[in-house]
Amino acid sequence: xxxxxxxxxxxxxxxxxxxxxxxxxxxxxxxxxxxxxxxxxxxxxxxxxxxxxxxxxxxxxxxxxxxxxxxxxxxxxxxxxxxxxxxxxxxxxxxxxxxxxxxxxxxxxxxxxxxxxxxxxxxxxxxxxxxxxxxxxxxxxxxxxxxxxxxxxxxxxxxxxxxxxxxxxxxxxxxxxxxxxxxxxxxxxxxxx
Amino acid sequence: xxxxxxxxxxxxxxxxxxxxxxxxxxxxxxxxxxxxxxxxxxxxxxxxxxxxxxxxxxxxxxxxxxxxxxxxxxxxxxxxxxxxxxxxxxxxxxxxxxxxxxxxxxxxxxxxxxxxxxxxxxxxxxxxxxxxxxxxxxxxxxxxxxxxxxxxxxxxxxxxxxxxxxxx
Numbered sequence: 001x002x003x004x005x006x007x008x009x010x011x012x013x014x015x016x017x018x019x020x021x022x023x024x025x026x027x028x029x030x031x032x033x034x035x036x037x038x039x040x041x042x043x044x045x046x047x048x049x050x051x052x053x054x055x056x057x058x059x060x061x062x063x064x065x066x067x068x069x070x071x072x073x074x075x076x077x078x079x080x081x082x083x084x085x086x087x088x089x090x091x092x093x094x095x096x097x098x099x100x101x102x103x104x105x106x107x108x109x110x111x112x113x114x115x116x117x118x119x120x121x122x123x124x125x126x127x128x129x130x131x132x133x134x135x136x137x138x139x140x141x142x143x144x145x146x147x148x149x150x151x152x153x154x155x156x157x158x159x160x161x162x163x164x165x166x167x168x169x170x171x172x173x174x175x176x177x178x179x180x181x182x183x184x185x186x187x188x189x190x191x192x193x
Numbered sequence: 194x195x196x197x198x199x200x201x202x203x204x205x206x207x208x209x210x211x212x213x214x215x216x217x218x219x220x221x222x223x224x225x226x227x228x229x230x231x232x233x234x235x236x237x238x239x240x241x242x243x244x245x246x247x248x249x250x251x252x253x254x255x256x257x258x259x260x261x262x263x264x265x266x267x268x269x270x271x272x273x274x275x276x277x278x279x280x281x282x283x284x285x286x287x288x289x290x291x292x293x294x295x296x297x298x299x300x301x302x303x304x305x306x307x308x309x310x311x312x313x314x315x316x317x318x319x320x321x322x323x324x325x326x327x328x329x330x331x332x333x334x335x336x337x338x339x340x341x342x343x344x345x346x347x348x349x350x351x352x353x354x355x356x357x358x359x360x361x
Contacts, residue, residue: 029360031358032358035358036360039357049346051349054269055269058353058356061269061273061295062268062269
């Protein structure tokens with residue numbers, strides 16, 4: 001579903017040198033996860049006759065265009081709020097060499113979401129796999145939260161459900177914030193004259 | 194009643210119902226009901242209440258209405274299938290009502306016969322409800338409609354399995 005890669009040599013060799021990492025997410029796989037999660041939630045929203053509200057709240061192929069639009073806006077949030085500080089120092093040459101934009105969202109079904117970040121010398125490179133998952137979780141839960149909000153689930157008396165989704169989103173946001181901002185202390189050298 | 198998985202672009206599942214069998218079923222049921230429905234002289238109202246060969250045209254009309262009512266509940270998983278609903282032009286054996294939905298291949302196979310049976314019940318009870326309504330038998334119509342709704346709800350709840358995408 002997602003994956004990160006470092007431009008250049010393997011991480012261990014270049015551990016203490018500046019390099020660039022990219023986080024890539026396949027949109028169709030993300031949509032499948034979001035669809036499935038929405039259906040599991042919708043299955044428990046029943047009307048007075050006991051009918052699960054799958055049509056109203058479950059995401060299917062029909063809703064892909066709309067959900068992709070939400071996902072696009074959520075991805076832009078991820079970039080602007082948490083990842084962009086790590087991309088700020090990328091030079092034009094580095095971006096050209098990368099052969100992609102710092103943030104990309106290809107809306108087609110087989111498209112990808114891509115983020116490029118500078119994993120400089122004090123970036124804790126061991127956190128990249130966790131950051132990768134945190135970004136994915138945030139995109140999924142924030143998209144679901146906005147979907148259920150726009151679908152009006154709270155107007156049917158399911159405020160707690162919406163609050164639950166909000167807390168999942170907040171939890172993913174907390175992890176994302178922590179991991180994106182995490183730095184290691186560099187070894188200091190002192191010169192005595 | 195039956196269902197078939199059809200490979201193609203997109204892959205789909207066809208639910209098929211022989212309209213002549215459907216006609217026989219509602220005819221049998223309404224005949225039994227008519228036998229119990231007597232006027233003051235004790236005469237069973239077979240002519241007025243039972244569906245017989247003379248009513249084939251109205252059965253066809255109601256079957257068409259029922260098919261769209263039931264399968265429209267599954268439209269969200271029929272996206273991309275052209276002509277997802279077929280209704281035959283005559284009530285003859287070997288002519289089928291067909292409703293198609295996408296095959297997401299992420300369901301427990303045991304759920305298909307259950308959904309198939311619920312769809313058949315929905316079609317049958319919808320036709321009977323409308324028929325009794327036309328015959329002025331409000332209570333029977335309401336009862337058949339309640340059965341239709343109950344089967345429809347159970348069918349929709351089971352359709353959760355068919356809506357899930359296949360996650361690799």
